[in-house]
Amino acid sequence: VYKVETVGDCYMTVSGIPEHTPEHAEILCHTALGMLWESREVHDPRTDEPILVRIGIHSGPIVAGVVSDDKPRYCMYGEAITTASRMETHSQLGRIHLSAKAHQCASRSGRFEFVPRGRIPIKGKGEMETYFLQRSLKKSIWEIVRRPRDPAIHSIEGYEELLSICQPGAIDNKV
Secondary structure (H helix, E strand, C coil): CEEEEEECCEEEEECCCCCCCCCHHHHHHHHHHHHHHHHCCCECCCCCCECCCEEEECCCCCEEEEECCCCCEEEEECHHHHHHHHHHHCCCCCEEEEEHHHHHHHHCCCCEEEEEEEEEEECCCEEEEEEEEEEECCCCHHHHHCCCCCCCCCCCCCHHHHHCCCCCCCCCCCC
């Protein structure tokens, strides 16, 4: 996974560049689960509540290259970038939102559990079929974040704790 840039409060990463990586969607899904878990450690100083993040994932072709003479930086452009951004902005707090294309790529391995969100209107895209990532069937949260599990307080896989950060009703897709 490669960190591209931070714009405001958004952080963009990509996988499968500059060399094509067939399992790019699987890598991004595991990264997203880890990011969602780690965000629990960041608390709003006013309320002491965990900061809830939204994550969006899309798969598709991009154009990438180094731009500028003064301060060269690696930039990416294309419809795939826009669609990934739309998945994030139309997600729910504490959720990982995937386009149908990202879902198709991530489903190839059979290593993830998804919940269909159905067709929803996406700004600038029209109605799109989308999904929420629930869990990895390959790795526990503890393996993803490389932290030891405390059997006295943690579930075996860690996904109960991860889903508990969602707002009420978000887990069963009612929000």
